[in-house]
Amino acid sequence: MVIKRSGVTEPFSREKVISGVRKACQGRPVTEDALAVLGQRVEECLRASGSAELSTHDVGLAILGPLKDLDVVAYLRFASVYQAYDGLADFEAAIAELRGAERLPTAQDEGAATAPRGGPAAPVPAAAP
Numbered sequence: 719m720v721i722k723r724s725g726v727t728e729p730f731s732r733e734k735v736i737s738g739v740r741k742a743c744q745g746r747p748v749t750e751d752a753l754a755v756l757g758q759r760v761e762e763c764l765r766a767s768g769s770a771e772l773s774t775h776d777v778g779l780a781i782l783g784p785l786k787d788l789d790v791v792a793y794l795r796f797a798s799v800y801q802a803y804d805g806l807a808d809f810e811a812a813i814a815e816l817r818g819a820e821r822l823p824t825a826q827d828e829g830a831a832t833a834p835r836g837g838p839a840a841p842v843p844a845a846a847p
Contacts, residue, residue: 740794
């Protein structure tokens with residue numbers, strides 16, 4: 719059973735988990751099969767806890783790990799709502815944490831590997847004698 723913030727209890731619903739995560743995954747390359755696997759992982763994690771009753775907070779925590787593995791953009795979307803990000807500093811901290819864990823490329827890294835948009839860089843003029 720899941721205890722909601724209002725105090726009401728309801729049975730755990732894998733479909734509710736998938737539905738919530740699907741919103742965070744909108745426009746991302748995430749398949750329905752991947753969402754189903756995530757829902758199963760979350761349910762297995764919660765069952766393994768051995769608790770007969772879990773809070774919605776516990777369910778959210780159980781979603782974050784598998785979602786981070788699935789798609790970091792969807793993870794940030796979900797985490798920003800679930801963890802009530804207040805501003806850019808919260809996003810920056812989450813991104814820094816993700817970069818530290820996975821060493822995600824920065825915009826500078828990506829720019830160093832490719833020419834700027836609009837074509838190759840202009841040649842540097844020779845110094846005057």
